[in-house]
Amino acid sequence: MSVTLYHWEPNANSGKPMLTLAEKGVAYESHYLDLLQFDQHKPAYLAVNPDGTIPAMVHDGRVLTESTPMMEYIDDAFPGPPLKPRDPAARWRMRWWMRFFDAYFAPSLSMIGWSIFVGPAARQRPAEELRAAIARIPLESRRIAWRKALFNEFSAEELAESRRRVLFATLALEDHLSRSTWIAGDAYSLGDINGFNLGYALPLSQPDHCNDAKTPHIMEWLRRIYERPAARATWAKGRTQMASRISILERSKRA
Numbered sequence: 001m002s003v004t005l006y007h008w009e010p011n012a013n014s015g016k017p018m019l020t021l022a023e024k025g026v027a028y029e030s031h032y033l034d035l036l037q038f039d040q041h042k043p044a045y046l047a048v049n050p051d052g053t054i055p056a057m058v059h060d061g062r063v064l065t066e067s068t069p070m071m072e073y074i075d076d077a078f079p080g081p082p083l084k085p086r087d088p089a090a091r092w093r094m095r096w097w098m099r100f101f102d103a104y105f106a107p108s109l110s111m112i113g114w115s116i117f118v119g120p121a122a123r124q125r126p127a128e129e130l131r132a133a134i135a136r137i138p139l140e141s142r143r144i145a146w147r148k149a150l151f152n153e154f155s156a157e158e159l160a161e162s163r164r165r166v167l168f169a170t171l172a173l174e175d176h177l178s179r180s181t182w183i184a185g186d187a188y189s190l191g192d193i194n195g196f197n198l199g200y201a202l203p204l205s206q207p208d209h210c211n212d213a214k215t216p217h218i219m220e221w222l223r224r225i226y227e228r229p230a231a232r233a234t235w236a237k238g239r240t241q242m243a244s245r246i247s248i249l250e251r252s253k254r255a
Helices: 012-024 067-077 088-122 127-135 140-150 156-177 190-199 216-226 229-235 241-249
Strands: 003-007 029-032 056-059 062-065
Touching: 003 012, 012 067, 012 088, 012 190, 012 229, 056 067, 062 067, 067 190, 088 140, 088 156, 088 190, 127 140, 156 216, 190 216, 216 229, 216 241
Parallel strands: 003 029
Antiparallel strands: 003 056, 056 062
């Protein structure tokens, strides 16, 4: 069965199908899209995914988008270790946390990340070139997000609310992991893959709130996932400094 994955760094959205495929032992053809060069909005990729969002996966001619349902598709479509609990209550818990990660935690972390990494990195290019690139983005919501990031238009109130949400979500996750080995209970699942791709750099981006003293359960959870062969192999595919941030999870770097 032919699998092609269009992705950026093993981070946030792109990292979810990358790590899921690795955990399932599924080989795939990798198409790296440089988000900072707007590869996802160029004609070659828009022919695959007209929305211009990444990642996208093509499996036997079927195009799949949206990273979280893509993870479930991979788990259902391919052999390998199951990544969803059989128990209905554990599966509900996994999906509850995935929704919390996607709808609450991720947007706030993303705004902070775009304001301190994506925006400044892309802002090295001429303003008129950036405006032309924004105009080519198919989805209005993405045009607005890119404009705010590239021209530093996030308000102080927006950033303050994002920081508040990140702290709230971090404390909620620490409380959950103090009572549960993995997101869904006793077994590693798609919920852990989702959360790890979102939060692997929390000790670096939120050092005052996510560290061995204040969030020991999050730190141990992140380290255990990073030590899995699939995670090591996936993050080795990174090409930018963003992917190298995962080295904060090496046990030798424990504070």
